Every structure is written in structure tokens, then in C-alpha cells.
Amino acid sequence: MIATASADDHGSPIEFQAKKLLGEAFQNRYGADMTATIDLILRNTNGQERVRRFRAASKRIEGRTHTIGRLVWPEYLRGMTILTIEAHERSHDAFIYLPSLQKVRRINTSQRGDAFLGSDVTYEDLERRRVDEYEVVSLEVTERGEPAWTIGAKPIEDFTYERVDFVVAAADYAILESRYFKRGSEDPFRIITTDRSDMVEQQGHVLPTRMFVRNSMRGTSTEVVFRDLIVGAPIDDKLFSVSTLERRRSLPGESR
Numbered sequence: 448m449i450a451t452a453s454a455d456d457h458g459s460p461i462e463f464q465a466k467k468l469l470g471e472a473f474q475n476r477y478g479a480d481m482t483a484t485i486d487l488i489l490r491n492t493n494g495q496e497r498v499r500r501f502r503a504a505s506k507r508i509e510g511r512t513h514t515i516g517r518l519v520w521p522e523y524l525r526g527m528t529i530l531t532i533e534a535h536e537r538s539h540d541a542f543i544y545l546p547s548l549q550k551v552r553r554i555n556t557s558q559r560g561d562a563f564l565g566s567d568v569t570y571e572d573l574e575r576r577r578v579d580e581y582e583v584v585s586l587e588v589t590e591r592g593e594p595a596w597t598i599g600a601k602p603i604e605d606f607t608y609e610r611v612d613f614v615v616a617a618a619d620y621a622i623l624e625s626r627y628f629k630r631g632s633e634d635p636f637r638i639i640t641t642d643r644s645d646m647v648e649q650q651g652h653v654l655p656t657r658m659f660v661r662n663s664m665r666g667t668s669t670e671v672v673f674r675d676l677i678v679g680a681p682i683d684d685k686l687f688s689v690s691t692l693e694r695r696r697s698l699p700g701e702s703r
Contacts, residue, residue: 465586469598470578471620472613477575479652479678480506482699485516487566488670499524499564502701506682511535512575513687517698528692529554533575544692551692560607567637567660567669569607580604581611589614591623592643608637621646621653636664649678675700 487499503516511533518527526546531539541554560569585599594617601610612635614624623643626635638661645657658671682699685691 461586462583465583465596465598466578468586468596468615468620469581469583469600469613472598472615472622473576473578475620475652476622476654477512478507479650479654480680480682481654481676481678482680482682483676484519484674484700486670486672486674487564487568488672489566490668490670492666497565499566502698504682504686504698506684506687508684508687513684514573515687515691515698517701519701526695528695530687530689530692531574532687539574542689542692544695551689567662567665567667568671572639572660584610591616593618595623616643616653619648619653621655634663637662647676649676652678654678 482502482504484500484502489497489499498520499518500520501516501518503514505512505514507513513533514531516529518524526544528544529541530543531541533539542551543554544551560571562568563570563573580603581600582603583598583600585597587597587599589595589597591614596615596617598613598615599610600613602608608627609630610628612624612626612628613622614626615621616623621641621643623641625639627637628635639658640661641655641658646653646655648654654673654676655671656673656676660669660671662668677700680699686696686698690696
């Protein structure tokens with residue numbers, strides 16, 4: 448069953464339900480303070496692999512998500528650190544520390560659909576998402592190994608895709624799949640999937656420990672693996688500052 452919620456239906460019961468479900472899904476995925484070691488396993492059209500590993504921490508401070516990640520592998524990129532601070536109604540504040548130059552530089556985050564470290568993951572995939580960033584256009588009862596909802600949504604701002612379908616588990620609002628469509632296409636060009644067996648529950652949040660990102664336009668894929676994932680661990684607010692980048696302060700769980 449597919450129910451649509453067009454602009455003419457704004458405020459309809461269907462749209463209200465879809466936005467509520469999507470809000471619960473975003474809160475589950477992005478509403479937790481956490482630390483983790485993250486591996487990006489990049490596979491090209493020939494199946495050759497490259498690995499990017501970084502230590503990361505994320506925390507909500509005064510309603511805004513702050514994220515910091517430091518590359519620890521490969522060795523030639525070791526020490527590169529990216530700090531992102533969520534901003535409302537404008538581009539996020541973002542800074543990068545380049546160890547080769549021993550300098551901190553501000554970077555442009557307006558292109559949130561750009562590839563992250565050459566992978567099939569985008570900057571948007573790593574950022575907190577909010578319901579008010581989307582226009583909900585459809586709601587469908589579906590199955591993906593378990594009862595679920597498929598919520599069709601269009602980004603309000605111009606983006607690299609026209610629509611995304613979020614498949615949300617009915618049991619706990621875990622996002623099982625995200626499918627991205629170009630304008631006029633019925634086939635997604637990018638799909639992110641997470642198996643139920645690769646999810647863990649911590650502090651009331653059901654989170655992925657492994658995700659697969661496939662890009663049919665590029666013919667490439669990226670596997671994202673979260674290790675040593677801890678939700679709710681104390682994180683010092685001062686960690687999310689430019690001075691942390693300049694002084695190369697250790698991140699939680701980072702070995703030197």
C-alpha cells in the first residue's frame with residue numbers, strides 16, 4: 448500500500464505520520480553521543496580495495512551536533528583531522544588539520560553530496576539529519592526481512608539527488624536502507640543497506656556496525672565498519688575546538 452502526501456496535502460494525516468516516523472528514525476540514528484573507530488573499505492570497478500581508518504567522536508552541544516575524526520590509516524594520511532560543527536540555516540562550520548603543513552584550514556561544507564575521502568559515502572551521510580530538511584512525498588507499508596515503512600522524501604534544498612526512500616523498521620525505527628534517485632529516474636543510483644545482524648542496541652539507540660554503500664553510476668562500493676562503538680560515554684565539550692586540532696589532542700580511545 449502506497450499513500451502519497453503531495454504539497455496540496457500539506458498537514459495531512461499521512462504526511463504527519465510519515466514525518467513522525469522519519470523523525471523517530473533520525474533521532475535513533477543521529478541523536479546519540481558516541482565514539483568509534485571507523486573503517487571505510489573502498490572497492491573500485493575491478494574489486495581492488497583501499498582502506499581509510501579513523502577515530503571519531505560525536506556529541507550534541509546546545510542542540511548542535513559536533514563531530515571530530517582523525518585518520519589513523521594509511522600512514523601517509525595519519526593525523527589528518529576534520530572537525531564539523533552543525534549550524535542551522537547555513538553551511539556547517541568545518542575545519543581540517545593537515546599534518547604535512549601543520550596548519551588548520553576552514554573548509555567548505557556547502558557541497559554536502561561530495562564524496563568523503565574518495566569513497567561512496569558523502570558528507571551528508573555523516574551529518575545529523577532533520578525532518579524539516581525534507582518534503583515527505585510518500586509512505587508505504589513494506590517488508591525487508593521484517594515489517595517496515597518506506598518513506599519517500601525530497602530534499603528542500605537543491606542536492607545531488609531528487610528523492611530518497613528511507614526504509615525504516617517498524618519495531619524500533621532503525622534505518623534498514625536508503626535509496627537515492629536522480630531526477631526522472633525510477634532506479635536508484637546509490638543504495639545504503641544495513642543488515643539486522645549488523646546492528647547493536649546501546650542506550651536506547653539501535654545503530655549499525657556495518658553498512659554497504661553501492662553507487663551504480665560509478666560502479667564502485669564502500670563498506671563502512673564501526674568498531675569499538677560506545678554510546679553515551681563522557682566526552683569533553685572542549686574536544687570539539689580548533690585548539691584540539693592545533694595541539695593534536697588525543698581523541699577518546701585513540702592510541703598514540
